[in-house]
Every structure is written in structure tokens, then in C-alpha cells.
Amino acid sequence: MDKSPHEWMTPTFVPILQVRPESSDTFSIELESEHFPSPGQFNMLYVFGVGEVPISVSRAKASRYIHTIRSVGAVTQALRKLKTGDLVGVRGPFGRGWPIEKAKGRDLLILAGGIGLAPLRPILDEAARNIEQFKNVTLLYGARKPSDCLFKEDWENWERAGINILATVDATETNWNRSVGVVTKLIPKVKFDPANAISFVCGPEIMMLFCVEALNNQGMEEHNIYLSMERNMKCAVGYCGHCQFGVDFICKQGPVFPYPALKSRLKVREI
Amino acid sequence: MKETLYSLDIGDFERLLTVIQSHFELYGPTVRDSAVVYEKVETTRDLPQGWVDDQAPGRYRLEKTDSPLFFGHVVGPQSWKKYLFPAREQLWSVKKESAQVKRSANPQKPMAFLGVRSCELAAIEVQDKVFSHGTQPDAFYHRRRNDLFIVAVNCTTSSRNCFCTSMNSGPKCNGNFDLALTEVLDGAIHRIVVEVKSKRAQDLIAPLHLKTPSPAEIAAAQHAVEENAKTMARSFSTEGLKESLQNSPDHPRWNKIAERCLDCANCTMVCPTCFCSSTVDTTDLTGDNAERWRQWDSCFNLEFSYIHGGEIRKSTASRYRQWLTHKLANWWDQFGTSGCVGCGRCISWCPVGIDLTEEATAIQEGQE
Ligand SMILES: Cc1cc2nc3c(=O)[nH]c(=O)nc-3n(C[C@H](O)[C@H](O)[C@H](O)COP(=O)(O)OP(=O)(O)OC[C@H]3O[C@@H](n4cnc5c(N)ncnc54)[C@H](O)[C@@H]3O)c2cc1C
Ligand code: SF4
Numbered sequence: 310m311d312k313s314p315h316e317w318m319t320p321t322f323v324p325i326l327q328v329r330p331e332s333s334d335t336f337s338i339e340l341e342s343e344h345f346p347s348p349g350q351f352n353m354l355y356v357f358g359v360g361e362v363p364i365s366v367s368r369a370k371a372s373r374y375i376h377t378i379r380s381v382g383a384v385t386q387a388l389r390k391l392k393t394g395d396l397v398g399v400r401g402p403f404g405r406g407w408p409i410e411k412a413k414g415r416d417l418l419i420l421a422g423g424i425g426l427a428p429l430r431p432i433l434d435e436a437a438r439n440i441e442q443f444k445n446v447t448l449l450y451g452a453r454k455p456s457d458c459l460f461k462e463d464w465e466n467w468e469r470a471g472i473n474i475l476a477t478v479d480a481t482e483t484n485w486n487r488s489v490g491v492v493t494k495l496i497p498k499v500k501f502d503p504a505n506a507i508s509f510v511c512g513p514e515i516m517m518l519f520c521v522e523a524l525n526n527q528g529m530e531e532h533n534i535y536l537s538m539e540r541n542m543k544c545a546v547g548y549c550g551h552c553q554f555g556v557d558f559i560c561k562q563g564p565v566f567p568y569p570a571l572k573s574r575l576k577v578r579e580i
Numbered sequence: 581m582k583e584t585l586y587s588l589d590i591g592d593f594e595r596l597l598t599v600i601q602s603h604f605e606l607y608g609p610t611v612r613d614s615a616v617v618y619e620k621v622e623t624t625r626d627l628p629q630g631w632v633d634d635q636a637p638g639r640y641r642l643e644k645t646d647s648p649l650f651f652g653h654v655v656g657p658q659s660w661k662k663y664l665f666p667a668r669e670q671l672w673s674v675k676k677e678s679a680q681v682k683r684s685a686n687p688q689k690p691m692a693f694l695g696v697r698s699c700e701l702a703a704i705e706v707q708d709k710v711f712s713h714g715t716q717p718d719a720f721y722h723r724r725r726n727d728l729f730i731v732a733v734n735c736t737t738s739s740r741n742c743f744c745t746s747m748n749s750g751p752k753c754n755g756n757f758d759l760a761l762t763e764v765l766d767g768a769i770h771r772i773v774v775e776v777k778s779k780r781a782q783d784l785i786a787p788l789h790l791k792t793p794s795p796a797e798i799a800a801a802q803h804a805v806e807e808n809a810k811t812m813a814r815s816f817s818t819e820g821l822k823e824s825l826q827n828s829p830d831h832p833r834w835n836k837i838a839e840r841c842l843d844c845a846n847c848t849m850v851c852p853t854c855f856c857s858s859t860v861d862t863t864d865l866t867g868d869n870a871e872r873w874r875q876w877d878s879c880f881n882l883e884f885s886y887i888h889g890g891e892i893r894k895s896t897a898s899r900y901r902q903w904l905t906h907k908l909a910n911w912w913d914q915f916g917t918s919g920c921v922g923c924g925r926c927i928s929w930c931p932v933g934i935d936l937t938e939e940a941t942a943i944q945e946g947q948e
């Protein structure tokens with residue numbers, strides 16, 4: 310992005326092209342954009358006078374992209390109230406995303422929990438478009454309940470393209486013919502070649518830790534596992550200090566990291 | 581540029597301040613509310629002549645003496661970061677109607693700092709690195725930094741909390757400055773030996789036709805600084821400290837410190853290198869105009885690490901650990917330098933007198 314220095318702290322206002330509910334507490338907004346963020350990158354979204362939050366890009370198309378947001382607090386609730394045509398302040402894209410090139414020619418396991426599917430959707434889109442460039446591509450998805458599962462309308466396309474989807478919920482409702490339980494339980498069901506496989510994981514930190522352990526048990530080597538980290542962020546350009554995770558600034562060195570880079574710290578409490 | 585030395589009497593010093601002010605807004609030490617703070621200064625009368633400070637863990641006391649020295653004190657609660665990286669500044673404003681974002685420019689006369697100690701030069705260098713390491717250099721910082729004119733002072737005295745010799749940051753000024761002053765007192769004769777480091781400083785003082793110092797004055801100035809280095813009370817061994825701290829997140833000492841630490845954040849506010857900030861988004865009463873401000877934040881604040889679902893660093897122990905480990909260890913990985921320059925401010929201004937050198941040493945030595 311070609312911006313002069315302090316424009317990095319200055320949002321550009323763009324209109325919302327479309328709003329779309331995704332589940333009871335989650336929605337997507339589509340924005341016009343001159344940038345084409347890479348999968349796993351995020352923007353800072355600002356609601357007039359309310360505040361600014363980091364939100365991943367959940368789909369990028371030519372000249373527009375989509376953010377999928379779970380409304381949990383002040384800013385995300387304010388975002389939820391916006392309608393088509395309303396303006397949102399955008400800064401970004403920021404951070405280092407998923408190393409998709411490394412996944413080509415290999416088995417790719419995508420593990421997501423809840424809203425964690427949002428930053429991984431661009432990877433699934435890419436895999437579906439160019440499935441022949443990958444070996445087996447599998448999505449393992451865990452959500453609280455069936456109606457919380459995100460992007461159900463995409464699942465069919467992904468499956469048709471050859472992506473294997475295994476989903477599980479904590480509590481079932483009607484019309485659910487997939488699994489119940491934690492997402493890690495699905496891992497042994499996936500056939501992959503540990504010597505030639507890679508895994509992208511995004512979800513709550515504790516879920517990611519269990520995923521790493523389960524992947525490890527199936528023979529996946531640690532350096533082939535990538536996680537997307539979350540910390541408070543105020544500037545997203547490496548100055549505010551909030552997103553520090555030990556020596557790393559998550560906004561700059563991350564949010565996506567190879568597991569070995571995080572390993573020693575993930576087990577430290579309150580770091 | 582080859583260094584050039586001059587010798588000033590009080591009249592010369594006064595004229596030096598005047599000539600600096602024809603080009604710069606001059607800031608320097610002055611006494612306010614029983615502390616030496618940095619404010620706008622105009623004449624030598626604004627300086628803390630005769631004031632000395634008594635510092636110890638949790639202690640800072642000013643005392644007026646009849647010494648003629650202008651810089652007989654050391655560092656107070658403020659540092660120069662208050663000008664280069666203000667505690668609160670507006671980044672931009674926006675009108676709802678037009679959605680046109682106006683970036684804050686605050687054009688100001690270039691600044692000159694008078695009385696910058698060697699540890700403070702080191703701290704400015706540290707913040708230079710900090711505010712250059714991001715995705716892009718921080719323009720708000722660099723705009724003020726680029727034109728800065730620095731009149732440093734070589735310390736001929738130190739407080740009980742100073743440990744610049746251990747941190748390789750003093751007491752002699754070696755960093756980037758324009759002029760460096762050393763006050764020498766020979767009986768009743770008070771002179772200031774000035775070292776000129778930059779071309780622009782040389783040009784600035786040329787009209788003053790200053791005197792060359794005598795060999796005795798040069799020797800006295802050098803001796804005073806060397807004596808100070810030799811007699812500095814506090815020392816701190818940092819060898820192997822980075823690894824010790826990074827490998828000791830579960831050390832019981834963290835909990836011990838937490839029994840005393842009040843989470844008041846004083847240490848981070850007074851520290852000349854601490855750089856964490858927060859953004860505050862506001863609107864006016866009409867709701868039509870919004871602003872973004874940046875203000876100092878501290879890793880000691882609970883909300884600092886808040887993410888939806890709860891704060892990451894809930895315990896005081898984890899917050900003190902974050903501060904100390906960042907300062908003395910992680911800083912090396914991030915910026916290639918220590919985050920501590922040995923100024924001792926955090927020791928003096930901690931209400932319960934927690935001493936980082938003592939705590940870091942305890943962790944390194946495995947003491948509980
Ligand atoms: C790199 C990154 C990508 C993200 N991508 C998405 C996404 O695609 N979709 C989505 O729904 N959420 C995402 N999040 C989480 C999202 O940023 C938080 O849910 C959001 O900040 C909550 O803000 P709030 O004001 O609504 O909540 P409050 O609870 O009112 O939070 C107050 C303030 O704390 C900070 N904060 C709170 N939670 C977080 C958090 N988890 N991460 C960082 N700062 C936080 C924010 O500054 C926020 O304004 C992402 C977080 C990060 C770090
Ligand atoms: S950590 Fe303490 S002694 Fe070190 S630079 Fe900061 S305030 Fe000074």
C-alpha cells in the first residue's frame with residue numbers, strides 16, 4: 310500500500326456495499342477497496358466516534374472485500390447497526406497472513422473454531438479455485454451449535470470443488486447430520502500424509518493448543534502448523550505496544566505464526 | 581566534525597540561551613512543585629541554580645544550596661519524551677458530513693532542549709529506534725525529532741539511583757548532540773566548558789566570539805565527569821540478564837514483587853523510553869465531529885491487555901513481569917538495544933520503592 314507515513318494512522322472512509330447476517334450474532338459487510346489483501350491479513354475498522362477494531366478479511370474479490378464480524382462489544386455492536394451506504398473508516402491491510410504457497414502440492418488441513426473461520430475463508434476460496442494445485446484439502450470446523458456455523462452457503466461449493474468438510478458442534482439442534490463434540494476429535498478421522506502436509510489453525514487460543522497436540526499425535530510436524538494470534542491492538546503498525554506477545558508484535562510479525570515461533574510462550578500463563 | 585571547545589562565563593551562557601531562542605523554542609530544567617521539571621526557559625534565571633536532589637528508592641527531595649551550579653541536580657520526574665512523544669496528542673479529526681479526515685499537523689517552531697543528560701541522550705536514541713521500527717516511521721515523532729537542537733550536559737554528580745555507568749550510557753555525553761556543557765567550579769570561579777559537536781551549532785555560536793578554555797579548565801571538566809563515573813553508587817550487572825529473564829516467566833520472585841507493587845504505572849510514566857500508547861476516539865456534543873487522540877498507556881493498566889472475554893494479564897505479577905522482561909530483555913530482540921538507560925527514575929518515583937536493578941538481579945540469581 311502506497312501511503313505516506315502518518316496516513317497509516319488515518320482511516321479512509323468507504324461505503325458499505327452490502328450487509329449480510331451470518332448467524333444470530335455474526336454478520337458480514339462488503340466494502341469497496343483499492344487493495345487486495347492476502348489471506349489472513351486484517352484491517353482496522355472505525356465506526357464514527359465509537360472506536361476502531363482489528364477485523365480479518367473474510368473474502369477478497371477484485372476491488373472489494375468482505376469482513377465477517379461477531380458482535381461482542383462496543384465497536385462490533387456499532388458496526389452491526391450500520392446499513393448499506395453507511396461509511397466505515399478503514400486502515401490496512403496489515404499483518405502477515407497464511408503461507409498459502411507452502412500448502413501447494415501438499416495435504417492442507419484447515420482447522421477453525423467459531424469466528425476463526427472468517428480469516429480462513431480466503432484460503433478455502435483459493436483452494437476451491439485451484440484445487441488441482443493441492444493434494445487433499447480438508448476443513449475441520451467447530452461451532453457452538455448448527456445455526457452458528459458460518460458460510461454454510463459456501464460449503465456446497467467447496468465440497469463440489471473437492472474440499473472435504475468435517476464439522477462439529479458443542480450442542481446439536483435439528484437438521485444436523487454431522488458430528489457433536491470438540492473439533493480435535495475430528496483430526497484422527499482425516500487421512501493425510503504427515504510428511505507432506507500443512508495445517509492452518511484459527512480459533513480460541515486453548516482450542517488452537519489442543520489442535521496442535523492432536524495434529525502432533527497424528528504425526529504432523531510442528532513447523533508445518535500455523536496459528537493466527539489475537540491480542541489487543543490500537544495502532545496495527547507496531548507502535549502502541551498493546552499486541553506484544555513476548556518479543557513479537559502480533560500486528561507486524563503476525564497475526565499468523567508458525568507454531569515453533571510461539572511454542573515456548575503459548576504455555577506461559579498471562580504472557 | 582572535529583570537536584571544538586569553548587569556555588563560557590555566566591554572561592556568555594546568557595547570550596548563548598538568547599541566540600538559541602532566535603532559532604528554536606527553548607526548553608530546559610526549572611523548579612516547579614518541589615521537583616525539577618522541563619518547561620520553556622528563557623534566561624539563566626529560569627534554571628534550577630543551586631538546587632540539588634536527594635534520591636533513593638521511593639524518594640526524591642529537592643534542596644536549595646548556595647552552589648552556583650545550574651545543573652547540580654540530576655534527572656527529575658519528567659523526561660524529554662514529554663515533547664517528542666507528548667502524553668496526549670490529536671492524530672486527526674473528521675466531520676461526519678463530509679467524511680473528510682483532517683490530519684493534525686501542529687506546525688511549531690523547532691525545539692531546542694537544554695540540559696539533556698547522557699542517559700537522556702541514550703533514551704532519545706532508544707525512542708528513535710522504537711518510532712522507526714514499525715511498518716513506517718512514526719511521522720508524528722519524527723517531525724518533532726528531525727529539527728531538534730540538543731544542548732547536553734555532562735553530569736558531574738549523580739543520585740543514589742543513577743546507574744548509567746552500568747548501562748553504558750554515561751555520565752559523559754557521547755551520543756548525538758549539538759553542544760555539550762560541563763560546569764566547572766574553581767573556588768568562586770564558575771565556568772562552563774562547551775563542546776561543539778555539530779556544524780549548525782558552530783554556526784549558531786560563531787557570533788558570540790567565545791573564549792578558548794585553558795588547559796586547566798579542560799582538565800577540570802574532564803576530571804569532574806570521570807570522578808562522578810568512579811563514585812557512582814549504584815551498579816547493575818546485565819551480563820546474561822536477557823536470557824535469564826526470558827527463561828524465568830514462572831520465577832516465584834514475580835509474585836513476591838506483586839505483593840508490593842501497586843500497579844500505579846508511575847514507573848512507566850517516568851521512564852524516558854516507555855512508548856506504549858492507546859488511542860481514544862471521541863465526538864463533540866453535536867456528534868458531528870469526531871477526533872482521534874493518542875495518549876500514553878501503561879502495561880500496568882489492567883485494560884491494556886483486554887480482549888473480548890477478559891484481560892490477558894490479570895495479575896500484578898504478570899504485569900510487572902511484562903514490564904521488566906520487555907525493558908531489559910525483549911527490547912534487545914525488538915530494537916537491538918536495552919530498554920533501560922539507567923536513569924533511575926522508576927526507582928525514585930515508585931511509591932513503594934521497588935528497585936528494578938534489585939529485582940532483575942534477584943531473578944537472575946534465582947533468589948526467591
Ligand atoms: C488480527 C485480528 C483479527 C481479527 N479478526 C476478526 C474477525 O474477522 N471477525 C471478528 O468478529 N473479530 C475479529 N477479531 C476480534 C475483534 O477485533 C474483537 O472482537 C473486537 O476488537 C471487539 O471489540 P468491541 O469494541 O466490539 O468489544 P469490547 O469488548 O467492547 O472491546 C473494547 C475494546 O477492546 C479491544 N478488543 C476487544 N477484544 C479484542 C480482540 N479480540 N482483539 C483485539 N482487540 C480487542 C478493542 O480495542 C475494543 O474496541 C480479530 C482480532 C485480531 C487481533
Ligand atoms: S527502566 Fe527505570 S532506570 Fe531504566 S530508563 Fe526506565 S526509568 Fe530509567
Ligand code: SF4
Pocket residue numbers: 840841842843844845846847848880926929930931932933934
Ligand atoms: S513498580 Fe512501583 S511505580 Fe511501577 S507500577 Fe508497581 S508500584 Fe507503581
